[in-house]
Amino acid sequence: MLNSIRLENISLAFKGKQIFGNLNLKIKKGETIGIIGANGVGKSVLFKIICGLEKANSGKVFINDTEIGKKEDFPRNIGILINEPTFIPIYSGIKNLLLLSEINHIIDENEVRECMVKVGLDPDNKTILKNYSLGMKKKLAICQAIMEDQSIILLDEPFNGLDFSTMSDIRSILDALKKEGKTIVLTSHHQNDLDSFCDKLYFIDNQNLIVFTDELREKYFS
Template sequence: MNGEHICIEITNVSKIFKKTTLLDNISLQIEEGKTYGFVGYNGSGKSLLFKAICGLTKIQEGQIIVNNEQIGKDTDFINNAGVIVETPNFIPSLSGIENLRLLAEIQHTISDKEINEALVKVGLESHKDKKVKHYSLGMKQRLRITQAIMENPKILILDEPFNGLDKDGIEIIHRLLLKEKSLGKTILLTSHHENDIDTLCDVVFEMNNGKIEANTKGASK
């Protein structure tokens, strides 16, 4: 790996449910400061792999180490990461910023200043006081991205972050993720759109039937 720092190491990981192998002996090394794309059809294992990395689903074989902590042993859940893999339970009767304040109370590491800065980055600042029940699908997606970035995590794990976004929204989030990468963040993402992958990713893994079938892009741009 040319001396690069490995921040996520996945070794011989398998997940089996009711005798069906959902993740099949996956081994990967994720280098700090790069963006990794995972592509494949629905059900290929992309989302499940992301959940395993985050500690949101248990694996039967292998190990996942994130920043020298083994998931499920040293820590139950990934630390210092912004995650979109399951839809957060935003409270519809509260505004966008009120929902973010509630989420921020879990870690107690940021204030309204950081929340507002994140809202500006995703282009949602003018709608922050609107109740979430009045948000469009795209606005809810921007709110999900806001909660992922607002605590300035070192790692972003984003499952289909562009779902529901219009053309302008996609461009805003492309710029945001390129900026996050320039700041040394490590990003893992999935997308069904080739342009997202081509624009953002240094390395692309193709998944099929719970396996990594190919690395479809070079180790660096």
């Protein structure tokens, strides 16, 4: 089966601190993968490396078996949420998304509207971003990551700071994407956020990724 994402011997040091050392990862097409780790261990940096936004000191990144940095610098089939997107606070949700849609000119206004409805937002809501709740901002951020029908979705801490009701809404959105066959990679510093949803869990430890086991669960989360 085709690997959507393949990392080979990724090493990165930043300001004298080793972040990753010979990290390897394979994610098959259609898999949902969770990456667990404390704040500051490099979860967001790993996403940037996958997208070509951050260059590793050594190693190779392949998206759909195409090496990034060779034939392709930024894969267009990746939707990404890292931290909080920089939306314009005095614009409505749909106005922000329409501005972003003009970058690639792949989708029209109707498709933007459909995606907003898909994540539980009203495209006709004139509320400006600075008055959005945290849950609404998170849904809008996910919308910008998926609205161009990307086949690979990277979401950094999608559940962070959300109440139970909004977390349930986000899970429903992700369940729908999973059923569509999307390759999804999520991060969290709480293993319970990802446990029941992901096909496989990894843990960032000692500058590398290791499969999350019951032993690790007992060691770090009991």
